[in-house]
Amino acid sequence: MPTAHARQICPKAVFLSPNFSLYHSFHDRLIEIFESITPLIEPVALDEAFLDVSGAHGVWGSSREIALSLRRRVKDELGLSCSVGVGRTKLVAKLASKAAKPLPSVDGPHSGTGVLVIETKDELSFIRGHLVRALPGVGPRTEERLGRLGITRVVDLAQIPRSTLVAHFGRAQGHLLCELASGLDERPVVVERAARSIGHEETFDADEFDSGALLSRAKAMAVSVATRCREARCVGRTVAIKVRYGDFSNVTRSKTTGAPITMAAEIADIAGVLLEEIDADRGVRLLGVSLSGLLPTEEAPAHQLLLFGSEESSVRGSRSTEVKSREELEETADEIRRRFGKHAIGSLANITRDAARAKTEGTLARVDKEP
DNA sequence: TCTGGGGTCCTAGGACCC
DNA sequence: TCTGGGGTCCTAGGACCC
Numbered sequence: 001m002p003t004a005h006a007r008q009i010c011p012k013a014v015f016l017s018p019n020f021s022l023y024h025s026f027h028d029r030l031i032e033i034f035e036s037i038t039p040l041i042e043p044v045a046l047d048e049a050f051l052d053v054s055g056a057h058g059v060w061g062s063s064r065e066i067a068l069s070l071r072r073r074v075k076d077e078l079g080l081s082c083s084v085g086v087g088r089t090k091l092v093a094k095l096a097s098k099a100a101k102p103l104p105s106v107d108g109p110h111s112g113t114g115v116l117v118i119e120t121k122d123e124l125s126f127i128r129g130h131l132v133r134a135l136p137g138v139g140p141r142t143e144e145r146l147g148r149l150g151i152t153r154v155v156d157l158a159q160i161p162r163s164t165l166v167a168h169f170g171r172a173q174g175h176l177l178c179e180l181a182s183g184l185d186e187r188p189v190v191v192e193r194a195a196r197s198i199g200h201e202e203t204f205d206a207d208e209f210d211s212g213a214l215l216s217r218a219k220a221m222a223v224s225v226a227t228r229c230r231e232a233r234c235v236g237r238t239v240a241i242k243v244r245y246g247d248f249s250n251v252t253r254s255k256t257t258g259a260p261i262t263m264a265a266e267i268a269d270i271a272g273v274l275l276e277e278i279d280a281d282r283g284v285r286l287l288g289v290s291l292s293g294l295l296p297t298e299e300a301p302a303h304q305l306l307l308f309g310s311e312e313s314s315v316r317g318s319r320s321t322e323v324k325s326r327e328e329l330e331e332t333a334d335e336i337r338r339r340f341g342k343h344a345i346g347s348l349a350n351i352t353r354d355a356a357r358a359k360t361e362g363t364l365a366r367v368d369k370e371p
Numbered sequence: 372t373c374t375g376g377g378g379t380c381c382t383a384g385g386a387c388c389c
Numbered sequence: 390t391c392t393g394g395g396g397t398c399c400t401a402g403g404a405c406c407c
Binding site: 003004005006018020045046137140170171172173195196197198199200201202203248286288290 | 372373374375376377378379380381382
């Protein structure tokens with residue numbers, strides 16, 4: 001429930017602020033425990049992961065034994081309780097772990113089983129006993145749309161032809177719904193998931209009407225995004241802003257650059273341009289800045305990039321060239337100006353492997369950007 | 372109808388290229 | 390300059406996850 005509502009109906013309640021760095025440290029310790037069982041770990045969130053234990057039985061015993069020992073160790077070593085679901089597929093494991101959790105009730109939580117193992121022969125009846133809302137990928141919207149078709153349970157869903165589902169929910173979701181309802185789930189446990197985007201967003205205490213203030217907020221967020229990108233050793237090409245107005249309507253704007261960027265100043269510049277489309281008079285409740293199209297710094301182009309564009313800052317083209325000195329850089333800029341005349345502003349965006357690495361290592365405090 | 376700060380993936384339309 | 394098909398990339402928004 002919204003905090004404001006909770007405060008209203010329960011004025012004496014104690015409200016704690018989240019402490020994400022603490023959660024991260026526990027997450028790391030949790031992963032260490034998992035790693036002692038199997039290297040095939042796919043973290044889903046700070047407090048949740050899929051483990052492929054198919055190769056671990058020789059040393060650690062049956063799936064049930066592994067589950068019980070994991071639960072015990074998490075309790076003993078971290079002081080946290082958890083539930084473990086076991087199944088042949090991600091779908092079954094996920095539903096089982098949920099079913100093993102304690103349930104809330106008016107007289108307090110009813111303890112769950114903690115561990116639930118679903119045998120392959122019981123899979124289908126277990127899945128079909130659920131409401132559609134329990135399926136991954138079915139949120140409030142899809143639940144409602146399915147409801148209007150008279151479908152509330154997975155059993156009902158299993159009766160619907162694939163083509164009907166695709167027609168109603170699009171290709172990807174239609175096929176997924178059809179397959180999950182039949183217990184088909186081939187999604188593997190994916191170990192290394194490189195981040196696709198890094199962002200920072202803030203909800204303001206009061207709606208912000210001043211576009212200048214929004215810009216300085218965006219700059220601060222750009223710094224945090226750039227710092228995290230550097231730590232993650234990656235660069236990106238698409239800067240996006242997200243705005244929630246006071247009336248809860250959301251707007252996103254994005255811009256993709258020709259060359260990968262990492263510097264806070266560049267992210268902030270683009271965010272600033274995107275912010276010009278935002279109507280501050282409507283009152284902004286939330287602002288976010290993100291960088292996506294991420295790729296590892298090592299895979300970024302290994303040379304300086306000269307970008308030239310029109311006055312309104314949209315990049316018209318790019319020419320990549322290795323530049324070893326400032327003189328050489330200026331020569332190249334001149335050459336571009338000669339060739340492209342007044343259209344070549346020749347702004348320099350030198351986000352390169354070397355520059356990014358230098359920043360990572362702290363040897364280059366600032367990379368100049370000049371006309 | 373979202374509290375909050377992260378994210379992911381999908382889709383549709385348009386621009387652009389060959 | 391047009392035709393047409395095929396493809397990629399970008400942008401915006403929506404739904405979903407924890």
